[in-house]
Amino acid sequence: MKCFLHEALTYWGYAPRQCIIDNTNLARLRRTGAQAVIVPEMEAFAKQYGFEFCCHEKGHSDRKAGEERSFWTVETNFLAGRSFESFNDLNGQAFEWATVRMEHRPQGKGRLIPAKAFEHERSYLAQLPGHLPAPYQVHERGTDQYGYAAFDGNYYWVPGTQRQEVKILQYSERLKIYLARECLAEYPLPADGVSNQRFTPPELPPPPWQPKNRRYPSAEEEKRLRALDPEVSRYLDFALESNAVQRHVFLRRLLALSQRMTPELFVKSVQRAHRYRIKSLQIIERIALLHLREGSVELPLAEVDEAFHQRTTYQEGSLTDPPDLSIYQD
Numbered sequence: 001m002k003c004f005l006h007e008a009l010t011y012w013g014y015a016p017r018q019c020i021i022d023n024t025n026l027a028r029l030r031r032t033g034a035q036a037v038i039v040p041e042m043e044a045f046a047k048q049y050g051f052e053f054c055c056h057e058k059g060h061s062d063r064k065a066g067e068e069r070s071f072w073t074v075e076t077n078f079l080a081g082r083s084f085e086s087f088n089d090l091n092g093q094a095f096e097w098a099t100v101r102m103e104h105r106p107q108g109k110g111r112l113i114p115a116k117a118f119e120h121e122r123s124y125l126a127q128l129p130g131h132l133p134a135p136y137q138v139h140e141r142g143t144d145q146y147g148y149a150a151f152d153g154n155y156y157w158v159p160g161t162q163r164q165e166v167k168i169l170q171y172s173e174r175l176k177i178y179l180a181r182e183c184l185a186e187y188p189l190p191a192d193g194v195s196n197q198r199f200t201p202p203e204l205p206p207p208p209w210q211p212k213n214r215r216y217p218s219a220e221e222e223k224r225l226r227a228l229d230p231e232v233s234r235y236l237d238f239a240l241e242s243n244a245v246q247r248h249v250f251l252r253r254l255l256a257l258s259q260r261m262t263p264e265l266f267v268k269s270v271q272r273a274h275r276y277r278i279k280s281l282q283i284i285e286r287i288a289l290l291h292l293r294e295g296s297v298e299l300p301l302a303e304v305d306e307a308f309h310q311r312t313t314y315q316e317g318s319l320t321d322p323p324d325l326s327i328y329q330d
Contacts, residue, residue: 001026002045002135003172010132011099012118014125015049023055033057045135050126087192136176139168148211149177153195155211159184159204218251225255229267232258235274245279253281261288 009015023032027042036055038046046052078097084090103115141149143163148155151168158166158177166184169176177185187199196215200206226233240247258266269288278284308314 001042005045005049006132006135007172009049009128013128014122015051015128016125017051018054019046019051020054020056022061023058027053028055033060048132049128134171137170139170141166141168144212146209146211147207148198148214150211150213151175154190155198155214156185156187157198157200157207159201215248218248221251221255225251225258228258228263231267231271231274235270238274238277239279250279250281254284257281257285265291 021027023036027038029037029039031037033055034057038053042053078094082093084093104113106113139151141151142165143149143158145163147158147160147163149158149166149168150156151170156168156175156177158179160179162179164179167178169178171189173189175187175189176183177187185201187201190197190199198206198211198214222236225236236251239245239250261269265288268291269284272287273279273284278287
């Protein structure tokens, strides 16, 4: 909410004296309407922009009808017929649509043009200071032995050799890493959905080390499992279709299980697990033991080199005294 208001007000450079809101818990601490008490944090935030939050009375939802109607305009005018490559692309197109196209387009029955209306209303608004600090959140993070600080699923390299606790200031579009009030690095926020990536300053060479707790992909394990048999591939499609299992851990442990038994036994166990919709690796292992007890799968015979009598180590060991096993007779 702070980031939205900061971006909007600094773009126009002016703010009204009052900001009418509904009785939302984002800014209201308790009570409603004229008796509402605003959250102290939001009250201090509004003060530096020269306005105050005011909640409308309970049951007077028509006070915000104009803004609720704008949602319909966005859905039927902006979103209709458009395509977006990413959230950044969507936000860029929305910004251009709201500040260029809609600003000079007649609105409503009175055919009011927002740009001309703003020129008239500017004298009644409070002009903002030349510079206002952008809102941010503070996060305490540790630095691993390789110099990385983890934040929101990604890893950011902290320049220097000190491996201490750092403060990460999260802005709407970037991160700043501070140590003892000194800004060590600044990174743009990655696109939505990006995770498990490492970031380093562009002016510095990337370090050769990986973060301590970085998750490694399991594409190679999945490829090897699917190459075993089509039944295994169909089972993976079933097991990985939802978030019920941890993908990387499941694939690695399933591959390790396949290496502990013959391919024939593993395929039969996985096929039966698929039939009964089982995703537990412990139960798959019990299914394999059940096949062995039933005798449906024969264990492979161990390969023995018949020429082991000719080995030097065997011949030297044959000349030693036999061990004393009398202690086991009691």
